Amino acid sequence: MRSLRSHLLYRTTAVLALTFVVAAVALYLLMRQSLLAELDDALLFEAKSLAAHVEQTDGRVQIEPEISGLPEYANTAHPHYFQLHTSDGANPLRSASLAGSDLPWPIARPAEPAYRSIVLPGQRAGRSVALGFQPRPDEEDDPADWVVEAQRVTLVVARETAGLDATLARLGGLLIVITLSAATASVLLTGSVVRHELRPLRALALSIDQISVANLSHRVRIADCPAELIPVVECLDQLLGRLDQALTREKSFTADVAHELRTPLSGLETTLEVCASRIRDVKGYQTVVANCLGITRGMHVMVDNLLHLARADAGQFALRLEPIEISALIRDYWSPFEERAAERKLHVDWELDAFLCALLDRESTRQIVTNLFDNAVSYAAVGGQVKTSVVDQRSRAVVTIANTGCPLNKAEISRVFDRFWRGDASRTGAGLHCGLGLSVCKQLVDLHDGTISAEVRDGWFIVTLALPAVQAATVTA
């Protein structure tokens, strides 16, 4: 797995180590060049000093013996070397330290001092300078004799470089040690810096780790949150907020479902238990059976509604749309409510456009209309009114179902489509209005690309549906 920390550590260390190595090499080369230049200067000085003591006497070139006989040119442990060639090809002059052997010779006669690293007799490393010059004539000679052509002389002076090499080797060793120490120190330092700077990430992980389903209302908290992490923390907090809301909704929905199922269940259980506690007459049993049947029917409707909501929420609900004459359908769905409406002495009005067709799913429409009729009949005041109309309004089939006796205010009306919301804690009727009907209606109408709205006007509770209408001509075709 890619680790931010190891990446930061490796890359920083690699860059630092490379920098140290380059710096060390550059320093080494610089030192080497400077030491060589110093040596070369010393060689040139020596060569020039020697050259000053080279004389030409009677055409012969020689070095003053007090110079050539200096102890450093003798055959000692670390001698200096020189060798002198003349242009007439006479025997070269050598320092005693050469013991008759030759120094490596420059290919051309140098006009300028020429420096080379060479191998000295005895396979020792050395450095030489070659100098071309014209020896001065013997001061004691008669200038008249200077007719002899002056010779061109090439002088090579050399020294061992063992001391220089040892110094350079020591320097190199020192630089390697320094570079390695610096690299190690940088690894440690970078590691600690990276660890320190990545602390907010660990704090973030720790903070997130402490959040569980039980405390989703908590938010991610980091002390001294770096600017780069603020958007991450904000996004996480927003995500937590959304999760919390969804979970709270889910929890309250489940609690509501349980609560709403408990009441009818309790009714069933107590009714049956009390009934079974002794032998009763036929009428007593009939009443109990009728009551229990009423409760189970109500529970059936509720479970249907719940299932509908759950399926629609999960997107598993498919409509089978077909053109339907909506007014006739609505009249059909009214028939189960006629008896209850009569019991409650409701005055029922109709205003139906008989030829209006809409593109509807039959089963969903039944559920919508049944829910709305059930509400209207249950909540209308005894002796009140229920009014249903179906009209064509700009290619929409507009269905209005209204009832009198609405005690709700405007603020409450805005909540009627919420799940499990009830205007009053009451369970009027069979005790089974659990506040799901209108939310199911809304969901089904939304699936039909329609709209549903509720309003209260002069004590009337009015629900208006607008569904996509189709022309009668299209239907017959």
Added chain:
Amino acid sequence: MRILLVEDFAVLREATALGLREAGFAVDEAVEGETGLWYATSNDYDVVILDLMLPRLDGMSVLGRLRAAGKKTHVLILTARDACADRVAGLNGGADDYLVKPFVFAELLARVRALVRRRYDSKSPSIEVGDMQIDTTTRVVRRDGEFIDLSGREYSLLEFLALRAGQVVSRTEIWEHVYEFESEAGSNVVDAFIRLLRKKIERPHLPPLIHTRRGHGYCLGDLH
């Protein structure tokens, strides 16, 4: 014993009331909170069974106002709300007991009986007055070991007198604790039942148990 049942779900209310009546309680029913509160404040019930989700005035408000009015009636909350917070709120709000729906009717009955006993400072389900034993759970009455067969009303009257044994109980108190609203009113009814009860429990060879305190009421057993 007289009980007020406040429950809006008709089927459940009717079944519970029937079960309680068959267990010998006098039961008044209220459909919504305001009526429930009015009944509870204007009568001296032994137990009030209160639903929480009620139309017009919710159960917790009924309970609050009842306690604010200084009523010490034992209240049993009967609700579908089962969360710990709801139970705590209910009991802290002044309820004496809390039962969650759906419930087993026998448990409701047992709890109601326990509340009745608590009201009359009695721990035991059986009451002894002189040589008479009353088992309030099985509703069996014996005098000097002999079983006495009583009707529901007679038993209720005897149980109420026995719970207040040694004290003078007025006709109004008897009326309030043994009879429902729907019963025919009048102190004559109480006197008539006392006469019937005397016929069944008094024995010529045993000392009388029910004493009449003229102008005050009746007393079961010797006056404390």
